[in-house]
Amino acid sequence: MFTLSRIQFFLLLFVFQTGTVFLSFQSRLIDVSGTNSWVLFILAGLLHYLQLFLFEKFHKRFNPGPFVSHLYIVYWFFIIVSFLAYINYTIAIWLFPNTPQIVTMAFMVGVSLYANTRKPETLINLPVIILPMIPFFVLFLFMALPELVWTYLFPIDVTDYKSMLKGLFFVQATFIGVEMFLFLRKYVKADEKVNGKPLFIYQSIWFLFFFTGLIFVLLFFPLNGFKFVTEPLLYLLKFQKVTFVERLDLFFLFIWISWSIITISIYIFMCIHVRKTHYKSPSNRFIILFHVLIVITSTFLATKDRIEIIRQVSIYAHIVFSVFFPAVVILMNRRGKQ
Amino acid sequence: MRKVVLALLAIPSIFLGGCWDESQYKDVTIVPVMGITTSGGQVKEFFSYPTFHNDTISYTQSEGSGISGRSAREDANHRTMEALDFTHLEVLLVSSEIAKNELHEQLDMFFRSPRNRITSYLAIVEGDMEQYFKPPGDLNTEVADFYPELLRTAVLYSYITENTMGESVKILLDDTIDLSLPYLTINDNGIPTIEGIALFSHGKYTGATLKKQEAVLAGVMKKQQGKYTRLSFHWKERDSPITIEIINTRRKMKISNDRISVNYVINFSVVEFPNNNLNSKNIRRETENFLSAEIKKDFDKIIKKTQENKSDIIGFGRTVHAFHQKMWNKGDWSETYSTLPIEVNVTMKMKRTSIYD
Incomplete structure (x- = not known):
């Protein structure tokens, strides 16, 4: 067992939520909601805060049994392999087109294998590595400032409810990982307050992080451009002409790879740890096999067609596992107590 | 022992990541200036680049043709010692015929590969493309050096607004603004000259241009001025x-x-x-x-x-x-x-x- 400080808890949650979709969510959202997407994201921010608030209020009642816990492990396995497939596809087209995907995959999962066969503290402190990278990323983004066109934010038509609803569905991608709040909350030291100001600060950081990314790409590309650009943030950096480096996008890509490796590692950690809460500690052989299975499955999924399908499915799966199951588990626990 | 063997096998394989994508300068020729035109229903491309031999630098030109921009490039590779590499392309010259019809299509190949530079200058040229690579007048320098400097100076002095390949494609995809690109002709002395800017409508060159001072004033109207x-x-x-x-x-x-x-x-x-x-x-x-x-x-x-x-x-x-x-x-x-x-x-x-x- 382990304990978490409040900062460790929020940092873990931040990596769970940002590591998976930060690079790609903008394109699909803007594609369906156009200029409405930034207004929609403000609405999504409120929903996200409400969800965190409810999670904090009822987290003590969230005690899933072995069956539900294993469903979550399957879901996280799906998130890991789909995310890993997407990263590898992106690395293959942006960075290493000739390197066999299994090698890059093995490299990324190898870090997780090492960390997951060590003490939990190793994993818990891993997200600290990304902290110094965030200012660099923000600095790179701000280089595009002179090229932003503010009129791209308009017109807004919130009466177009069809596109708003579709957008609200796609924006759920940014919520992926929020269910970790329920699983990790009980490990936060009892004397550390989470509710109120700390929760609001976390929500604000989450919101600003995603919103800044969305606003920058929205201001940078004309709407028609999003049909061609699937990773707008990377393309935005590729457009920058700087004297100190030929390809600014590669800088960001390496930052993002480190971010992704950490995200995968902590997702795998959660799979192993949640299993451990119901059964005895898995052997290293089991952990190795689990990692091998992840590499094989994600290598199989790393094609354009398959990624398209799993990205679509992952949002439905997320809604089930971050809204439906928590609600059912919490309600059943309440009835049980009564 | 088994662990050590495994580690010895695994660690080097990790460091191999990227070796497959190694690209050495000795295997490629960096092309700083390139021109695209059409000829007999085919795409024709011209390339100007420096070559290094026995510690001396000399400038060469080559050309290729094919059904598309990329195939013309492959065709040119059949006649060059090393493969032509566009990762450091500085200027892309496009003939007015192409600009009147299919500019966006010709730029596709530059945007599809992440290694390509999309911050290169883009300019429209009038007349025979070959003349721009072998100008009748004396440039006092090489074509590969002339065009990048010419356009860089033009941006600095606001003769043209900075329309790089990337910026141009963004405008081509934007319904709310039209594109204008530097317009080059060969003057009476046989020297390529920036005559002004070419006007586009619906992503196609209209055939109309703004003259030198008009082009500077258009930049002022757009609030896109250079340093001077x-x-x-x-x-x-x-x-x-x-x-x-x-x-x-x-x-x-x-x-x-x-x-x-x-x-x-x-x-x-x-x-x-x-x-x-x-x-x-x-x-x-x-x-x-x-x-x-x-x-x-x-x-x-x-x-x-x-x-x-x-x-x-x-x-x-x-x-x-x-x-x-x-x-x-x-x-x-x-x-x-x-x-x-x-x-x-x-x-x-x-x-x-x-x-x-």
Whole structure:
């Protein structure tokens, strides 16, 4: 067992939520909601805060049994392999087109294998590595400032409810990982307050992080451009002409790879740890096999067609596992107590 | 022991990641200048690049043709010692024929590969593309060096706005603004020269251009100036030339009742005025009035020309699309723009007279 400080808890949650979709969510959202997407994201921010608030209020009642816990492990396995497939596809087209995907995959999962066969503290402190990278990323983004066109934010038509609803569905991608709040909350030291100001600060950081990314790409590309650009943030950096480096996008890509490796590692950690809460500690052989299975499955999924399908499915799966199951588990626990 | 063997096998394989993608300079030839044209229904490309042999640098040219830009490049590779590499492309010259039909299609190959540079300059050339790679006049330098420097200077001095390949494609995909690109011709001395800017409408070159000073003024209208923006006028009443340098420009647009009214306030300094007497306040005001009238006249001319060619290079469409949907939804913006009454007002404000009054 382990304990978490409040900062460790929020940092873990931040990596769970940002590591998976930060690079790609903008394109699909803007594609369906156009200029409405930034207004929609403000609405999504409120929903996200409400969800965190409810999670904090009822987290003590969230005690899933072995069956539900294993469903979550399957879901996280799906998130890991789909995310890993997407990263590898992106690395293959942006960075290493000739390197066999299994090698890059093995490299990324190898870090997780090492960390997951060590003490939990190793994993818990891993997200600290990304902290110094965030200012660099923000600095790179701000280089595009002179090229932003503010009129791209308009017109807004919130009466177009069809596109708003579709957008609200796609924006759920940014919520992926929020269910970790329920699983990790009980490990936060009892004397550390989470509710109120700390929760609001976390929500604000989450919101600003995603919103800044969305606003920058929205201001940078004309709407028609999003049909061609699937990773707008990377393309935005590729457009920058700087004297100190030929390809600014590669800088960001390496930052993002480190971010992704950490995200995968902590997702795998959660799979192993949640299993451990119901059964005895898995052997290293089991952990190795689990990692091998992840590499094989994600290598199989790393094609354009398959990624398209799993990205679509992952949002439905997320809604089930971050809204439906928590609600059912919490309600059943309440009835049980009564 | 088993663990050690495993580690010995695993660790080097991790470091191999990337070896597959290694690309060495000795295997490729960096191409800084490239030209695309069409010939006999095929795409024809010209390349100018430096080669290194026995520690000396020499410049070579080659060409290739094929059904597309990429296939023409592959064709050229059959005749070059090393494969042509475009990761450091500085200038892409496009023939006016291509610009009139399929500019976006020809740029596809540059955007599909992440290694390609999309911040290269893009320019339209008139006439035979081969002449631009083997100019009849003496350039005093190599083609591979000439065009990048020519365009860099043009951007610096606001002769053209900075339209890189990436910026151009963004505008081609934008319904609210039209593209303008540097327009090159071969002058009487056989030297490639920037004649002004080429006007586009619906992503295609209209065949119309803005001349040198008009191109600078169009940049001022767009508020996209280089480091130096200088304009010269002949002041008939005072029988004197006057050259000014624009410090900055403010633009305020008012759109109402199916008409656009734009007010420009331009701060400038005087860099040449042999008539002198700028120490007199009256002369300064008179100069401002003269320049306001002259520049308004030129701005009106530019608007008329762009309207005639349905080419909204200034980007009025951006504000209309964002805040005046009724006007935007009237139909095709280029058509609406071409008939829209646009009123321009210019107020010139002399901020500096330089070190000599």
